[in-house]
Amino acid sequence: MLFEKSDELLERELKVSPLAAQTYSKSYRYFCKGMAPSYMDHGEGCYIFDVDGNKFIDFICALGPVTVGYNEPAVNKAVIDQVNKFASGTLQSELEVRLAERLCEIIPCAEMVRFVKNGGDATTAAIRLARAYTGRDIVLMSGYHGMHDWSIGASTNNKGVPKAVCELTINFTYNDLEDLENKLKANEVAAVILEPIQSNGPKEGYLEGVKELAHKYGAILIFDEVVSGFHYALGGAQEMFGVSPDLVAFGKGLGNGYPISAVAGRKDLLEQIEKGVFISTTFGGDSIAMAAALATLDILSRPGFYDHITKIGTMMRDGIQERIDKYDLNDVLSVSGLPAHCGVAFEGHGSLSYLDIQSVYSQTMLQSGILIFAIYFLNSSHTEKEAQAYLDATDKAFFLIRKAIDHDSLEGILIGGKVDPVFKRNIK
Ligand SMILES: Cc1ncc(COP(=O)(O)O)c(C=O)c1O
Structure with a gap:
């Protein structure tokens, strides 16, 4: 595969735009260097055609937003009809x-939406509502919740966030109720916010326990369903696990790629927006994205939609584990995720770092015509x-990973440059 036009565009963009992508995880640095396209011409269902005319199966789905496929006719029609009327009015x-x-019909906790x-x-709006309601400042969080100060301040990527703000948010460990309770006891907590599905999902009773503890200590429970929303079940993780939070944030999957997000939940919390809790954006009412979201929800609501996603995902998830076993790679590779959103987690081995091993994986998947980082997203057009x-492709990649581990070297195996994410894990 040739990437002449992509490479030329990348060189030009790097001179005028940092990382040459507006989302970190879409940067060229997340793929095996020299082996990947950077620019997309068009998409069709679950396929992407790059600017050099190469075709790939896309398992990234724009990092989650594309839930019903690229260039989906019903979504296009809804958007075009609205384009002919107005965008933001x-x-x-x-x-x-x-x-x-x-949304109030389909999301269990939603009595009102913004x-x-x-x-x-959306997560920031939820935190502000919780702080205003409780009169408290401290937030307990588990997962990634976006670039705003309250959240990124508590991560290792907190350069530029005032120390005083960083100190107001404390991380807690997913699937560990004791850790949560200790932190709730030790602090006056406004909100407990978490991604309800992380790694292989919540342990039996975990989400129920989080809700009970949050309420016992007077905190508002917020589910960040920016990723889980619309990928596993129409009503999100809260429908799937039968636990309703007080507030929920949705984003990514709602508009099939059109930019829209929402905070929803208890009426008494949302109504604070009428009483001085400031949540307002110029483009919040953008009607094009709303047209896209309504058309997307029609498709997501079709009978069998999530059965299809789960069936394809189960085939993939089981197939990954079979191949890990086949190549005896359980000490370096593991399956991470539930069927709808799952993939491979990498560990280092010998002198090879986890990124060395991930680079071999990335290169092989790209050479096989597949766009993926480590964890796949599915849309309804994947079959x-x-x-x-x-x-x-996974089989080929694992074969080569086995070879690299046996030789404790990437020589003759990795042709491209290494995957080099902006934010790296703090382990080998
Ligand atoms: C769970 C979760 N919450 C919030 C966000 C932030 O969403 P956005 O990048 O649209 O602001 C993300 C983004 O990846 C996410 O994965």
Whole structure:
């Protein structure tokens, strides 16, 4: 495969835009260097055509937003119809009423909804509502919740966030109720926010326990369903596990790639927006994204939608484990995720770092015509055919990883440059 045009564009963009991508995880540094396209011409279902005319099966789905496939006719039609009317207007669109009503129907905890644009806007809005309601400042979080100060301040990527802000957010460990309770006891907590599905999902009773503890200590429970929302079940993880939070943040999967996010939940919490809790953005009512979201929800609501995703995902998840066993790689590779959103986790071995091993994986998947980092996203147009292509490529990648480990070297195996994410894990 040749990437002449991609490479030329990348060189030009690097001169004028840092990392040559507006989302960290879309940067060229997340792929095996020299082996990947950087620029997309168009998409069709679960396929991507790059600017050099190469075709790939896409298991990244724009980092989650593309839930019903690229260039989906019903979504296109809804968008084009609205484009011919207006985008952001002086007055609200009727679509806003319909979308809010629809979300209140399908999301268990939603009594009211407020629309914003990015996932981080929605989680930030939820935190502000919780702080205003409780009159407390401290936030306990588990997972990634976006770029805003309250959240990124508590991560290792907190350069530029004032220390005083960093100190108001404390991380807790997923699937560990004791850790949560200790932190709730030791602090006056406004909100407990977590991604309800992390790694291989919640332990039996974990989410129920989080809710009970949050309420016992007077905190608001927020589910960050920016990733889990619309990928596993129509009503999100809260429907799947039968535990409703007080507030929820949605983003990514709602508009099939059109930018829209929402905070939803208890009426008494959302109503604070009418009483001085400031949550407002110019493009919050963007009617194009709302048209896309309504058309997307129609497709997501079709009978069998999530059965299909789960079936394809189960085939892939089981197939990964079979191949880990086949190549005796359980000490370096593991399956991470539930069927709808799952993949491979890498560990270092001998003198090879986890990124060395991930680079071999990335290179092989790209050479096999598959775009993926480590964890796949699915949309409704992935079928058994694409799942099988993924597994065939995975087999080749694991074969080469076995070889690299046996030789304790990448020589003759890694042709491209190493995967070099901006944020690296703090282990070998
Ligand atoms: C769980 C979770 N919450 C929030 C966000 C932030 O969303 P956005 O990047 O749209 O602001 C992300 C983004 O990846 C996410 O994965």
